[in-house]
Amino acid sequence: xxxxxxxxxxxxxxxxxxTVSCRASGHSFTDDYIHWVRxxxxxxxxxxxxxxxxxxxxxxxxxxxxxxxxxxxxxxxxAYMELHELNPDDTAFYYCARVSRSxxxxxxxxxxxxxTVSS
Amino acid sequence: SxxxxxxxxxxxxxxxxxxxxxxxxxxxxKSVHWYQQKPGQAPVLVIYSxxxxxxxxxxxxxxxxxxxxxxxxxxxxxxxxxxxxxxxVWDYTNDHQVFGGGTRLTVL
Numbered sequence: 001x002x003x004x005x006x007x008x009x010x011x012x013x014x015x016x017x018x019t020v021s022c023r024a025s026g027h028s029f030t031d032d033y034i035h036w037v038r039x040x041x042x043x044x045x046x047x048x049x050x051x052x053x054x055x056x057x058x059x060x061x062x063x064x065x066x067x068x069x070x071x072x073x074x075x076x077x078x079a080y081m082e083l084h085e086l087n088p089d090d091t092a093f094y095y096c097a098r099v100s101r102s103x104x105x106x107x108x109x110x111x112x113x114x115x116t117v118s119s
Numbered sequence: 120s121x122x123x124x125x126x127x128x129x130x131x132x133x134x135x136x137x138x139x140x141x142x143x144x145x146x147x148x149k150s151v152h153w154y155q156q157k158p159g160q161a162p163v164l165v166i167y168s169x170x171x172x173x174x175x176x177x178x179x180x181x182x183x184x185x186x187x188x189x190x191x192x193x194x195x196x197x198x199x200x201x202x203x204x205x206x207x208v209w210d211y212t213n214d215h216q217v218f219g220g221g222t223r224l225t226v227l
Contacts, residue, residue: 106207
């Protein structure tokens with residue numbers, strides 16, 4: 001059974017960038033989609049985008065276009081999400097999640113990575 | 120962009136049935152998935168494709184979807200069911216995933 005393990009908490013200053021990693025174990029993730037979802041404190045879930053590790057194809061939500069970079073390293077079963085030009089409103093838990101097909105559910109989630117943006 | 124609307128909160132007494140709605144134009148033609156999120160934890164899938172339950176999810180959880188409203192029902196509610204619940208669909212028009220705003224279930 002697939003598990004997704006994310007990198008640890010980060011504290012960043014406004015204007016900086018942050019990279020969150022998501023390593024898959026127990027199952028090769030090359031044929032899946034890895035999505036990124038964030039949740040600000042006390043708020044709901046916000047979809048950020050996806051990457052297909054096999055092809056490298058990706059798509060980001062319009063609200064993050066130009067500010068998010070998604071990548072992957074298939075040799076170590078790891079996906080990455082880099083968010084640029086951070087501001088305090090980007091303080092949130094960031095989750096990676098697996099989807100086998102676009103209309104299928106997020107059936108596996110990472111544990112979440114807290115990113116705090118503060119001067 | 121596609122919008123899913125959930126009530127912010129639902130309250131129910133133990134042993135009763137909780138119903139959480141997820142409204143969207145023509146949502147009955149989409150495949151709706153539901154997640155439960157307890158404080159400090161990642162979301163957990165409880166219903167997928169409108170009405171299917173992943174292994175390990177009690178049959179007290181059920182789902183339906185018709186026209187403009189999908190519904191998550193939890194029968195014989197227990198204190199341990201208290202959590203935030205989110206509905207989610209795939210918007211095929213732009214290949215985006217959409218979440219509802221979430222509903223906090225309180226067990227009285």
